[in-house]
Amino acid sequence: MIILEAQHLSHSYRIGGRDIRILDDVSLAVEAGEFLVIQGASGSGKSTLLSLLSGLDKPGSGRIRIDGRDITDLGEDDLAPIRNTAIGFVFQAYHLVPALTAIENVMFPAELRGDPAAAEKAAALVNRVGLADRRDNFPHQLSGGEKQRIAICRALINAPAVIFADEPTGNLDSASGQAILTLLREFQRERGATLVLVTHNPEIAATADRVLKLVDGRLRHELPHAA
Ligand SMILES: Nc1ncnc2c1ncn2[C@@H]1O[C@H](COP(=O)(O)OP(=O)(O)OP(=O)(O)O)[C@@H](O)[C@H]1O
Numbered sequence: 001m002i003i004l005e006a007q008h009l010s011h012s013y014r015i016g017g018r019d020i021r022i023l024d025d026v027s028l029a030v031e032a033g034e035f036l037v038i039q040g041a042s043g044s045g046k047s048t049l050l051s052l053l054s055g056l057d058k059p060g061s062g063r064i065r066i067d068g069r070d071i072t073d074l075g076e077d078d079l080a081p082i083r084n085t086a087i088g089f090v091f092q093a094y095h096l097v098p099a100l101t102a103i104e105n106v107m108f109p110a111e112l113r114g115d116p117a118a119a120e121k122a123a124a125l126v127n128r129v130g131l132a133d134r135r136d137n138f139p140h141q142l143s144g145g146e147k148q149r150i151a152i153c154r155a156l157i158n159a160p161a162v163i164f165a166d167e168p169t170g171n172l173d174s175a176s177g178q179a180i181l182t183l184l185r186e187f188q189r190e191r192g193a194t195l196v197l198v199t200h201n202p203e204i205a206a207t208a209d210r211v212l213k214l215v216d217g218r219l220r221h222e223l224p225h226a227a
């Protein structure tokens with residue numbers, strides 16, 4: 001079953017008074033449960049592609065479907081609940097809410113949709129990532145790796161069908177980066193979710209079902225291989 005589909009996506013940004021085409025007729029179909037890695041040079045458009053696929057931004061042209069639903073023309077009111085439940089997003093820079101504690105950050109998306117088990121689910125996730133004793137810390141009281149583990153819990157609490165992760169280990173040392181990627185993979189496998197991961201890590205790319213590389217605004221197939 002195709003859970004995520006992009007058809008003929010093109011996207012330009014206006015840079016220095018000129019329209020620069022970042023994505024050029026990109027089409028993509030991702031199976032439910034698939035682990036897809038996206039690679040590409042800095043500035044090639046990986047983050048742009050993820051923000052379009054996840055409905056954070058609108059494409060210049062083309063269409064996007066998630067879980068059978070065409071989200072391309074949806075307004076914010078219709079999109080917000082889809083982003084909250086069908087999609088989980090993990091960013092390089094964590095994006096935790098600074099005024100909320102770790103456990104409150106995790107709980108938030110579940111509370112937003114009125115889940116009566118929000119607190120219970122959040123506690124289970126935070127235990128699972130080994131941060132039970134940090135649950136009442138604020139983000140500024142957590143290390144980078146701890147922040148990212150909390151961000152993963154937050155992305156997973158509503159059991160999304162698709163998890164997007166944009167260089168989630170980019171700010172971490174290699175040991176905590178590896179731990180984060182292992183965690184994401186474990187959760188993805190357990191839940192049968194789809195994982196779309198932007199990473200430069202060749203060991204992780206070697207374990208992907210498929211590796212695509214953005215070059216000159218287009219997606220190329222790469223063979224997954226170890227470094
Ligand atoms: N909001 C914006 N306005 C104008 N230009 C932008 C905007 N966002 C991104 N760009 C430009 O689009 C190009 C692609 O950016 P993007 O962030 O998608 O690249 P990336 O592949 O994620 O790079 P990196 O590996 O450095 O994260 C870059 O040249 C960038 O400068």
Ligand SMILES: [Mg+2]
Pocket residue numbers: 046047048166
């Ligand atoms: Mg990026």
